[in-house]
Amino acid sequence: xxxxxxxxxxxxxxxxxxxxxxxxxxxxxxxxxxxxxxxxxxxxxxxxxxxxxxxxxxxxxxxxxxxxxxxxxxxxxxxxxxxxxxxxxxxxxxxxxxxxxxxxxxxxxxxxxxxxxxxxxxxxxxxxxxxxxxxxxxxxxxxxxxxxxxxxxxxxxxxxxxxxxxxxxxxxxxxxxxxxxxxxxxxxxxxxxxxxxxxxxxxxxxxxxxxxxxxxxxxxxxxxxxxxxxxxxxxxxxxxxxxxxxxxxxxxxxxxxxxxxxxxxxxxxxxxxxxxxxxxxxxxxxxxxxxxxxxxxxxxxxxxxxxxxxxxxxxxxxxxxxxxxxxxxxxxxxxxxxxxxxxxxxxxxxxxxxxxxxxxxxxxxxxxxxxxxxxxxxxxxxxxxxxxxxxxxxxxxxxxxxxxxxxxxxxxxxxxxxxxxxxxxxxxxxxxxxxxxxxxxx
Numbered sequence: 535x536x537x538x539x540x541x542x543x544x545x546x547x548x549x550x551x552x553x554x555x556x557x558x559x560x561x562x563x564x565x566x567x568x569x570x571x572x573x574x575x576x577x578x579x580x581x582x583x584x585x586x587x588x589x590x591x592x593x594x595x596x597x598x599x600x601x602x603x604x605x606x607x608x609x610x611x612x613x614x615x616x617x618x619x620x621x622x623x624x625x626x627x628x629x630x631x632x633x634x635x636x637x638x639x640x641x642x643x644x645x646x647x648x649x650x651x652x653x654x655x656x657x658x659x660x661x662x663x664x665x666x667x668x669x670x671x672x673x674x675x676x677x678x679x680x681x682x683x684x685x686x687x688x689x690x691x692x693x694x695x696x697x698x699x700x701x702x703x704x705x706x707x708x709x710x711x712x713x714x715x716x717x718x719x720x721x722x723x724x725x726x727x728x729x730x731x732x733x734x735x736x737x738x739x740x741x742x743x744x745x746x747x748x749x750x751x752x753x754x755x756x757x758x759x760x761x762x763x764x765x766x767x768x769x770x771x772x773x774x775x776x777x778x779x780x781x782x783x784x785x786x787x788x789x790x791x792x793x794x795x796x797x798x799x800x801x802x803x804x805x806x807x808x809x810x811x812x813x814x815x816x817x818x819x820x821x822x823x824x825x826x827x828x829x830x831x832x833x834x835x836x837x838x839x840x841x842x843x844x845x846x847x848x849x850x851x852x853x854x855x856x857x858x859x860x861x862x863x864x865x866x867x868x869x870x871x872x873x874x875x876x877x878x879x880x881x882x883x884x885x886x887x888x889x890x891x892x893x894x895x896x897x898x899x900x901x902x903x904x905x906x907x908x909x910x911x912x913x914x915x916x917x918x919x920x921x922x923x924x925x926x927x928x929x930x931x932x933x934x935x936x937x938x939x940x941x942x943x944x945x946x947x948x949x950x951x952x953x954x955x956x957x958x959x960x961x962x963x964x965x966x967x968x969x970x971x972x973x974x975x976x
Contacts, residue, residue, distance in 0.1 A: 607889025668885025681821025778906030809861025
């Protein structure tokens with residue numbers, strides 16, 4: 535949903551200054567991110583001697599709160615901890631997450647203990663993630679910055695993933711589990727401290743604008759169901775992330791079929807994630823010049839053939855080079871679809887929709903990998919080729935989804951006012967009774 539547009543141009547510099555460290559800290563701590571996910575998998579494999587099935591089950595179970603992200607987003611939109619809204623979530627659950635990591639560090643390492651601890655961390659940190667996503671979306675709508683903040687979110691969040699891919703082996707060899715968890719506890723504490731920071735460029739009157747107003751639990755759920763712009767936004771992210779050839783099949787294809795070293799896969803994943811950074815920078819430049827409608831078609835055109843370069847890998851060097859091309863296309867596409875999701879969020883429900891997007895992202899990612907593993911195993915000679923074909927065929931569903939997006943929503947470039955959508959916001963809010971979600975934060 536478009537913004538009601540505060541007077542004057544957006545204060546981009548101070549806004550970027552706030553969200554850059556916040557995004558970086560969130561993705562360094564997030565339990566299903568590359569850094570912690572790889573670290574815990576090494577602990578399970580090397581120190582607890584867990585089987586591949588046990589590691590897979592561990593990842594599946596600890597990700598349960600991610601699949602329920604919708605609930606954490608709704609809690610963010612309805613609850614006001616300490617009267618400080620999103621800052622309250624960061625302070626409270628950043629501190630709780632830090633305490634949980636300290637507890638895990640001091641507990642003897644066991645499969646059951648690690649599973650219970652990481653599940654609790656995932657539950658706690660989901661509130662922090664909902665606050666960060668909801669706040670960024672609210673500010674992006676009010677200051678007409680969804681494109682630039684989407685680019686920042688994806689570029690900055692890719693850094694911990696790239697770091698995890700490149701450094702995971704080194705960290706596993708040189709850091710004991712207690713040191714790993716204490717390090718992440720310290721980063722979680724920094725998020726709690728960041729909750730004390732209240733820059734005017736971000737928080738000044740943010741929660742008393744029409745876009746921040748809710749209608750209570752029942753009213754908000756009714757508005758979300760009726761909000762037709764939300765459906766294509768969520769589904770585009772889901773289809774984009776359903777990539778049967780990018781994860782486990784690619785790992786086996788590189789190491790078993792092409793006989794490349796194990797490091798080739800890890801490094802290719804790091805390069806793929808690092809390619810999100812230049813893709814985000816390019817998007818930030820283009821989004822102010824082109825309407826989102828045009829960018830969506832460009833992103834879809836880049837994404838549809840993105841997996842085919844992987845078929846031309848024949849060495850570690852080609853794996854890295856072609857992974858960069860795939861990562862650039864993926865990064866540009868996902869930044870575009872994230873921009874659309876930010877614009878599509880209903881008033882007062884920014885956390886709910888963006889956490890729904892995050893949950894569907896994870897579900898599609900895990901589901902695509904599971905389907906891809908089955909397709910790969912179906913043919914010893916052409917399994918990976920079939921994965922690429924299946925992923926491309928699924929991606930074709932993006933085209934009809936583009937036609938379901940309300941035309942007015944994507945008619946403008948980043949930073950441009952849209953009077954028609956501003957009127958829609960006011961009309962939607964006028965049909966609802968403002969709830970405490972719209973009250974100013976202290």
